[in-house]
Amino acid sequence: MEQTAVIKTYDRMAAAYDLVFSPIFQPGRQRIIDKMNCKPGDRILEVGVGTGVSLSCYPVTTRITGIDVSPKMLERAQRRVRKQQLNHVDLRIMDAQQLEFADASFDKVTAMYVASVVPDPRQMVAEMKRVCRPGGDLFIVNHFSHSHSMIRWLEKVVAVITPLIGFTSDFPLDRFLSDAKISHFDLEPVNLFGYWSMIHARNE
Numbered sequence: 001m002e003q004t005a006v007i008k009t010y011d012r013m014a015a016a017y018d019l020v021f022s023p024i025f026q027p028g029r030q031r032i033i034d035k036m037n038c039k040p041g042d043r044i045l046e047v048g049v050g051t052g053v054s055l056s057c058y059p060v061t062t063r064i065t066g067i068d069v070s071p072k073m074l075e076r077a078q079r080r081v082r083k084q085q086l087n088h089v090d091l092r093i094m095d096a097q098q099l100e101f102a103d104a105s106f107d108k109v110t111a112m113y114v115a116s117v118v119p120d121p122r123q124m125v126a127e128m129k130r131v132c133r134p135g136g137d138l139f140i141v142n143h144f145s146h147s148h149s150m151i152r153w154l155e156k157v158v159a160v161i162t163p164l165i166g167f168t169s170d171f172p173l174d175r176f177l178s179d180a181k182i183s184h185f186d187l188e189p190v191n192l193f194g195y196w197s198m199i200h201a202r203n204e
């Protein structure tokens with residue numbers, strides 16, 4: 001999807017997003033934050049933070065920056081931050097493919113359910129690596145194309161309605177890893193039936 005189409009889709013979905021996607025995706029979000037093993041003072045960037053459903057899961061001793069391109073999604077995240085008094089969270093409108101942060105600004109960088117949404121996932125990961133300090137951690141959770149040929153075929157069919165659902169269902173893991181130049185990583189199935197995967201890689 002083009003960037004303008006992504007913004008339009010998520011602006012349109014913002015009001016219903018939490019109802020539909022909050023419970024389904026929550027185990028994966030929580031698993032990433034558990035795996036982060038957050039230390040007091042950790043600087044954490046979440047790209048494509050959406051309505052900010054993950055934000056209350058981070059320890060208040062960390063410093064969280066959340067960015068998103070959809071003003072309506074981010075508006076909801078802002079509301080959540082105010083309501084829950086998440087004073088350790090800073091939110092900004094920004095493109096994950098062109099981050100406005102200096103190199104090595106963060107200890108941990110994560111993208112939850114964003115890789116199959118951005119027009120250029122390779123560029124998004126390149127930017128995540130750039131702003132993460134060397135030796136820091138990258139965490140990505142996403143759905144990748146299924147290994148079963150019948151389900152994979154179905155995912156290719158569903159991919160036709162990408163602009164409606166806001167992500168592409170035809171998203172092979174091997175291609176993503178090779179495009180993003182991620183070679184050493186842990187992979188863990190998450191969420192219902194392990195249909196999504198969490199990738200953890202050290203920023204080498």
Ligand SMILES: C[S@@+](CC[C@H](N)C(=O)[O-])C[C@H]1O[C@@H](n2cnc3c(N)ncnc32)[C@H](O)[C@@H]1O
Nearest residue numbers: 010048049050068069070073095096112113118
């Ligand atoms: C499926 S939602 C995931 C939201 C959130 N991470 C979650 O766990 O629910 C994808 C989010 O990525 C955002 N997004 C898409 N392209 C983006 C980009 N280039 N830069 C930043 N955010 C982007 C969308 O606006 C949307 O909020």
